[in-house]
Amino acid sequence: MAAIASAAHRDAAFETEPDLAAELTDGLDRWADAFNRGWAEDDWSGRFGEERWRALCAAGLTGLVSGTAFGGLGLSAHQTARILERLGTICHDGGLGFTLASHLCSTCIPIERFGSSPLKARYLHGLATGTIVGAHAITEPDSGSDAFAMRTRMLRDGDDYVVSGEKCFVSNAPIAGLFVIYARSDPDKGALGGFSALAVERDTPGLSVGRSVRKMGLRTAPTADLHLDDVRVPAANLIGREGQGYSILDYVMKWEVLSVFAVQLGEMRRRLTTAIAYARERQQFGVAIGSFQAVSHRIADMHIRIESAANWLARVAAAVAGGGGASLETAAAKLFISEANVATALDAIRIHGGAGYMSETGIEAGLRDAVGGLIYSGTSDIQRNRIAAMLGL
Amino acid sequence: MTQSATLRDFICAEFAPDLKPGELPADLDLIDSGIIDSLGVLKLVAFLEGRFDIAIAPEELDADLYRTIDSIEALIAGKRIGSAA
Ligand SMILES: Cc1cc2nc3c(=O)[nH]c(=O)nc-3n(C[C@H](O)[C@H](O)[C@H](O)COP(=O)(O)OP(=O)(O)OC[C@H]3O[C@@H](n4cnc5c(N)ncnc54)[C@H](O)[C@@H]3O)c2cc1C
Numbered sequence: 001m002a003a004i005a006s007a008a009h010r011d012a013a014f015e016t017e018p019d020l021a022a023e024l025t026d027g028l029d030r031w032a033d034a035f036n037r038g039w040a041e042d043d044w045s046g047r048f049g050e051e052r053w054r055a056l057c058a059a060g061l062t063g064l065v066s067g068t069a070f071g072g073l074g075l076s077a078h079q080t081a082r083i084l085e086r087l088g089t090i091c092h093d094g095g096l097g098f099t100l101a102s103h104l105c106s107t108c109i110p111i112e113r114f115g116s117s118p119l120k121a122r123y124l125h126g127l128a129t130g131t132i133v134g135a136h137a138i139t140e141p142d143s144g145s146d147a148f149a150m151r152t153r154m155l156r157d158g159d160d161y162v163v164s165g166e167k168c169f170v171s172n173a174p175i176a177g178l179f180v181i182y183a184r185s186d187p188d189k190g191a192l193g194g195f196s197a198l199a200v201e202r203d204t205p206g207l208s209v210g211r212s213v214r215k216m217g218l219r220t221a222p223t224a225d226l227h228l229d230d231v232r233v234p235a236a237n238l239i240g241r242e243g244q245g246y247s248i249l250d251y252v253m254k255w256e257v258l259s260v261f262a263v264q265l266g267e268m269r270r271r272l273t274t275a276i277a278y279a280r281e282r283q284q285f286g287v288a289i290g291s292f293q294a295v296s297h298r299i300a301d302m303h304i305r306i307e308s309a310a311n312w313l314a315r316v317a318a319a320v321a322g323g324g325g326a327s328l329e330t331a332a333a334k335l336f337i338s339e340a341n342v343a344t345a346l347d348a349i350r351i352h353g354g355a356g357y358m359s360e361t362g363i364e365a366g367l368r369d370a371v372g373g374l375i376y377s378g379t380s381d382i383q384r385n386r387i388a389a390m391l392g393l
Numbered sequence: 394m395t396q397s398a399t400l401r402d403f404i405c406a407e408f409a410p411d412l413k414p415g416e417l418p419a420d421l422d423l424i425d426s427g428i429i430d431s432l433g434v435l436k437l438v439a440f441l442e443g444r445f446d447i448a449i450a451p452e453e454l455d456a457d458l459y460r461t462i463d464s465i466e467a468l469i470a471g472k473r474i475g476s477a478a
Contacts (some may be wrong), residue, residue: 113451114451114452148431190430190431191430191431192424192430192431192434192456193456193457240452243456244452244455246431246454247451247452247453247454247455248451250435250451250454251451251454322448323448323449323450323451324442324448324449325435325438325439325442325449325454326439327435327436327438327439328439386432389432389436390435390436390439392407
């Protein structure tokens with residue numbers, strides 16, 4: 001953790017001190033080899049790179065958002081986004097960045113913000129040091145976009161809740177030690193007041209994690225379904241108040257957009273740098289391909305998308321830091337950055353021609369990884385619905 | 394226009410076009426009556442923040458605070474006292 005922690009603890013005025021910002025983010029560059037070792041083979045076989053995860057933990061990244069009292073760095077939204085962006089720039093393993101972002105927003109964020117003191121004391125240290133991996137379970141076989149049609153229920157029984165239901169597509173599930181499970185706690189209430197969030201340990205009797213499912217991309221980030229059969233969880237593991245699930249998830253989703261897409265912003269920047277270098281170096285018809293307007297304009301479009309994505313992300317960071325609602329900004333940022341990531345990844349393949357399509361160059365993985373971003377955290381259609389609704393339609 | 398009238402105008406225009414702002418009872422349960430749903434609360438929050446220059450914390454995304462015109466006005470008033478202090 002020492003690599004970046006020393007600067008973070010001196011941080012009060014980070015936003016206005018570019019030297020400290022640089023120190024924090026530059027500290028990460030030393031870890032690039034450790035973050036990348038063996039990722040291409042693991043991407044191919046769909047293996048989670050435990051040694052790369054340990055490198056992230058050692059660099060302090062699992063503790064970005066947890067308080068210093070619990071071994072974390074207690075960074076702000078801006079700081080976290082900036083560091084995750086740098087991670088995306090240096091780390092080729094898109095699944096690793098996704099695993100980290102999921103870890104941070106699924107468990108660290110809701111427990112840090114809404115959790116009771118005992119809950120923080122029990123889990124935040126393990127989460128901050130990365131010895132416990134976090135995951136959250138919202139989606140169910142019959143409720144995806146319509147998340148609050150979920151059927152998983154939690155019933156109070158003495159000092160416990162008893163939870164039953166099915167969850168699917170849970171990122172990090174195969175490696176997680178702690179799940180935040182969203183469930184219906186009051187069948188008579190709707191999204192507002194009818195749902196709650198509960199911290200559930202992996203080895204709780206009745207909780208079973210399915211096999212790791214194969215995916216198009218993000219293959220080093222393991223995913224599985226959960227089955228909950230009368231899982232008895234201490235009521236003390238309730239996050240926030242009973243019925244607060246909607247507000248917790250709304251806050252978590254802002255952080256999810258911020259953290260997952262900060263990594264993607266970094267990935268897009270790396271892609272642009274690589275594409276420019278290739279366009280300068282690769283010769284066809286006796287000249288560098290970058291001298292063809294078809295190629296240089298593609299690069300110009302990539303640049304514009306990246307800078308626009310950075311602006312949207314900054315707006316989400318400001319909103320998260322300021323404590324405002326920011327529903328429109330979050331939806332617009334998620335929609336824009338995820339679509340920009342796919343477009344940029346495809347452009348990178350086009351610019352590299354056949355070499356871009358071959359797995360050995362590591363360029364095609366970017367497209368496979370990017371497509372997931374159109375779906376998780378609310379699909380592009382759902383974001384458009386939300387933006388239109390916020391505009392009064 | 395008073396704060397109350399501004400609020401009523403917005404709620405009627407956005408969520409209950411069949412109602413007249415002046416006829417909206419201050420104690421009508423906007424959530425149980427189905428006038429404002431979960432997405433509606435997010436729209437209302439965005440409106441309150443923009444119009445009354447207040448910030449609403451994540452913990453305040455609580456149905457009870459937006460249940461009636463009275464409770465929404467109390468939320469705004471509380472924020473204004475807080476920011477004046
Ligand atoms: C890589 C990845 C990681 C994920 N990680 C997690 C996780 O950690 N935890 C978790 O709980 N879930 C996770 N998910 C699940 C994800 O949140 C859902 O897949 C997503 O919300 C969409 O739900 P669905 O798959 O059921 O699709 P559906 O909701 O069935 O949607 C199918 C299609 O219909 C469209 N559609 C649906 N409703 C509307 C509407 N009202 N208007 C317009 N179009 C609509 C959608 O846009 C989509 O095109 C993950 C998914 C992926 C791909």
